[in-house]
Amino acid sequence: MATITKTPSNTWKAVIRKRGWPTMVNAFRTKRQTQDWACRPEDEMVRGAYIDPALSERTALNSAMKRFLAELSRLLRPADTTRQMRGDTSSTS
Numbered sequence: 001m002a003t004i005t006k007t008p009s010n011t012w013k014a015v016i017r018k019r020g021w022p023t024m025v026n027a028f029r030t031k032r033q034t035q036d037w038a039c040r041p042e043d044e045m046v047r048g049a050y051i052d053p054a055l056s057e058r059t060a061l062n063s064a065m066k067r068f069l070a071e072l073s074r075l076l077r078p079a080d081t082t083r084q085m086r087g088d089t090s091s092t093s
Contacts, residue, residue: 026038
């Protein structure tokens with residue numbers, strides 16, 4: 001069950017704490033928006049369908065960064081090294 005409180009800045013804050021899941025916090029202008037937001041992740045956690053957004057963002061970022069670095073290193077690699085890596089020992093002179 002989410003804990004919903006009114007903040008000093010007149011917004012509503014929901015805190016979801018469930019054993020085995022990360023703590024989630026979010027704030028909205030209205031209490032109804034806060035309640036609606038809190039219901040979704042809680043329901044997904046109960047059904048076992050919840051995916052932590054922070055984890056999926058990190059995973060996607062790591063994957064994109066690995067692809068970028070691989071492509072960058074391929075582009076910056078000198079031509080001589082590329083031939084040596086493929087096993088080309090013939091000279092072009």
